[in-house]
Amino acid sequence: MPTFRIELFEGRTVEQKREFVEAITKATCETLKVEPSSVDIILIDVKRENWATGGRLWSDPPA
Structure with a gap:
């Protein structure tokens, strides 16, 4: 069963x-x-303040 x-x-x-x-x-x-009944999908909503890329939070204003 695929799970995403x-x-x-x-x-x-x-x-x-x-x-x-x-x-x-x-x-x-x-x-x-x-x-289709074997496919499970779990969606997780994340606040921008809890996600960072390249050492910067997504909630921070652009540099």
């Missing part, structure tokens, strides 16, 4: 998340030849 854990910035709507998980499920089923 996806972390993304908070702020997406439920409809955006629904469309996203449907697309991931479809691609997984086509590629791995599995049934």
Whole structure:
């Protein structure tokens, strides 16, 4: 059973998340030849203040 854990910035709507998980499920089923019921997707909303790239928080103003 494929399980995806996806972390993304908070702020997406439920409809955006629904469309996203449907697309991931479809691609997984086509590629791995599995049934949709075997695909698990865990979405984790992360605040920009809790994510950093290159030593800078995403919540910080641009340099």
